[in-house]
Amino acid sequence: MATIILTAAGTAVGGPIGGAVGAIVGQAIDQRLFREKGRDGPRLTDLAVQTSSYGTPIPQLFGTMRVAGTVIWSTDLIEHAAQDGGGKGRSGGTRYSSSASFAVLLSARAIRSVGRIWADGRLLRGAAGDLKVPVRMRLYLGDEDQAVDPLIASAIGLDRAPACRGQAYAVFEDLGLGDFGNRIPSLTFEVTADADDVDCAEVVRAMSGQRATGESGTRLAGYSGYGESVRGPLAALLQVGGAWLREGADGLTVRAGAGASVAIADVGAGRGGRGVRAVAAADTAPRAVTLQHHDPARDYQVGLQRVRRAGSGARELAIELPAAVDAGTAKGLAAAALARIDAERERRTVALDWRALGLVPGDRVTIIGEPGLWRVVEMAVEHMVVTVELVRVRRAPVAVPATSGAVLAASDAIVGATVLEVVEMLPADGTILTAPRLTVAAAGRGPGWRQAALQISLDGGVTWEARGTTAGPAVLGRVVGIAGGPGSATLVDRRTVIEVDLLHDAMLLAEADAAALDADANLAMVGAEIIQFGSAERIGPRRWRLRDLWRGRLGTEWAIDSGGVGQRFVLLDAATSTRIDLPSGVIGREVRVMASGVGDGDTPAIASIVVDGASVAPPTPVHLTVRRAADGSRQASWVRRSRAGWVWGEGIDTPLAEERETYAVAFEGSGAGEALTTETGIVIPTGATAVSVRQAGTTARSRPVRLAL
Known part of the structure; x- marks a missing residue:
């Protein structure tokens, strides 16, 4: 600024020569005020740690970057209680969990969108915008007319709630904290502030209040600019890009590499000699340059590229660049920085007369009669002699072959x-x-699904009762083909082949031998029948062919061959099943179950079932036979089964497992109706054409076994 003011004042007093003298004096003042000092820009580790401290700098984001935000508002922890139906090896009870609502400030500059979000390193939101956990999220892009968030306004009052206009932030409502140690997790965000890569000069222009013009030729996928002052991040950016600033009467100009230049003659002026040249020792330049950066191929984690030069010296230069660049670009920047620093060991001092007062630091010059392009770094005026310090100009950096190394990216599976x-x-x-x-x-x-909140309704959906959450993802699908049959519950079914399509190709089925099947492996429900399968062959991305079937398991022999194409397929694994215990009074009534997962939005999954007591009824009796007694009467007999176990003990009757042994026997065609008996046999009345037997359990009756006479 002093350059502009004193140039104008000198021109008014002394004409063109006075203006040139004023410019030189102003440049000296500006260089004194804005001279290089220790770097105060951001470090790469700052971008991975979420803060909530007062006075924390808010970055201006450019391109696409992954950044940690600053928590600017939050509620206290909110405790939730839910009834848990229990599961294998554990009893039910009340389960407590915590949640919180909070807002995270992302950028001091307006943005276009937010992509992935990580919570403690795990994906909270995928690239497709799908949330991986149950939470409501609202994003404010930093528009100048954006409204106050309604949740914040309701918590602290509309008159006190900030709209953060011109700043981008995200609000998370009721985020469950159970997976994060009952604390707000450290969040990092993939933020897109510009539609394309940005030139370093665009960053300089934005952070300097639109005072800079020009281009650097170095483009970055993203950049996060903040520090104690504007100078810090700009100095770091210009250092790696090989660019510099020229401040003249027309403001700041970003320059880099070759371009328009001024020709000067090194003939000496006043007492200044000609051909003054100094080259610093080789070991004053670094032997190697290490550049740390955010690598998009590594989910924006820190990457490192290192280049070395031949020759003497042991000093190494480490550069931390809070920018998103690929490995090749980063290595090119490091190589260019090393070459530039080595070249700038050579400095040239040229003494010119007063006609060189128009030069300013940052100008490109050529020396008549000598090769090469130079840049003015310092100027001094004494006794009308202009002394100019020059360094060589190197070419702009270019991308070179490099690798990002091994990448362990967070899984981004669709829910x-x-x-x-x-x-x-x-x-x-x-x-x-x-x-x-x-x-x-x-x-x-999608394979990213993990759990869903469960609720049940016993009154047709009028009221709902929370019942905890589901277990892990089960293996579900639909029957797409059945061939062979008919099946039998007493023999291994090697003729029937069932083909099923699972929900997605990440679901898998496995084979099982006879010993594993005897231990309840591969238990599955097909329609209403429960089967076990020994062979599972994958014949498509989601399609499986099942063979070697054990049919009618757990008393479902009545449903053998009752299913068909389109019927459900459910792998009944205790680890992926949730049990919901109901009161006895619901038998015969409809129960609705609702599961609300992350990907369901306002349309949760709802299933209805009429509870018929199948879980408490004894299995259907077996071996119903009719024989003629000595007196000529017909007698029916049967063998009971028990829900206490499914193994026939040799020489031991199956346990009753009910309060008393009772059977309901119905006769068709005789008018005798139904009879109750405590024996496993009964005399058939004359005229009966069929008999059916049901065992009466403590809570419900079994399905009937029927025999036509």
Whole structure:
């Protein structure tokens, strides 16, 4: 600024010569005020740590960068209580969790969008904009007319809530903290502030209040500029880009590499001689330059490129550049910086007469009769002799082959909408239930799905009761083909082949031998029938072919061959199933189950089921036979089964597992109706055309076994 003021004043007093003298004096003042000092720009580690301290500099973001924000507002921790239905090896109860709402300031400059978001290094939001955990997020881009966030306004009052106009920030509402040690996680954001890469000069222009013009030729994918002053980040940026600033009467100009120049003659002036040249020792220049940067190929984590030169010297220069550049560009910048510093060991001092007063630091010059391009770095005026200090101008940096090294990027799997399956079945482990139980299996249409919040309704959806969360993602799909059959519950079915399409290609099935099947491996529900499969062959990205079937498991032999194409397929794995215990009074009524996952938005998955008591009813009796007694009457007999276990003990009757042994026997065609008996046999009345038997359990009756006479 002194240059501009004193140039104008000198011109008014002394004409062109006075203006030139004023410019020289002003430049000396400006150089004194703005001389180079210790770097106060950002360090790369600053970009990975989220802060909430007063006085923390807010960066101006350019291009696309990954940055940590500053928490500018938050609520206290909010405690939530939910009923947990329990699971394998654990009892149910009340589960407590915490959540918080908060706002994070991202940029002191308006932005265009936010891509991925990491929480403690794990993806909270994917590149497609899909959130990986249940949370409501609102983004404010930094418009000059953006409104106050309604949540902040409701918490602290509309008159006190800042709109942060001109600054970009994000608000997270009710983020669950259970996965983050009940604290607000450290968030980092992939922020896009400009549509394309930015030239270093664009950053200088924006951070200097639009005072700079020109181009540097060095483009960056992203840059984060902040520090104790504007000078710090600009100095770091110009250092690696090989650019410099020229301050003249028309303001600041960014210059780099070759360009327009002024020809001067080194003939000496006044007492100044000609041909004054000094070359510093080779070991005064660094032997190697190490450049640290944010590498987009490494999810913007810190990358490092190192270049060395031949010759003497042991000093190394480490440059921390808070910019996003690929490995090749970073290595090119490091190589150019090393070459430039080595070349600038040579300095040239030229003494010129008063006609050189128009030169200013930052001008390019050529020396008549000598090769090379030079840059003015210092000027001094004494007794009308202008002494100019020059350094050589090197070419602009170019990208060179380099590698980013091994990359361990966070998985960005699509979550997808929740798919919910609810079944009522007898426990596979032989547990004797006294009240009905639902088994819930859920998964997402994308491999990134993890869990969903569960609610049930016993009154047709009028009211809902929270029941914790689902277990991990189950293996779900649909039947797309059935061939062979019919099946049998007493033999291994080697004729029937079932083909299923799973929800996505990350879901897998496995084979099992007879010993594993006997230990309840590969238990699955196809339609209403529970099967086990020994062979699982993948025949497409999502399609599997199942063979060697054990049919009608857990008392579902009544459903053999009742299913078809389009029926559900649910792998009944205890680790991925959630149990919901119900009161006995719901038997015969509809129960609705709702699962709300991250990818469901306002349309959670809802499944309805009529509870028929299948989880508490004894299995259907077997071996129903009719024989003629000695007196000529017909007698029916059967063998009971038990829900206490599925293994036939040699020489031991199956346990009853009910309060008493009772059977309901119905006769068709005789008018006898139904009879109750405590024996496993009964006399068939004359005229009966069919008989069916159901075992009466403590809470519900079994399905009937029927025999036509």
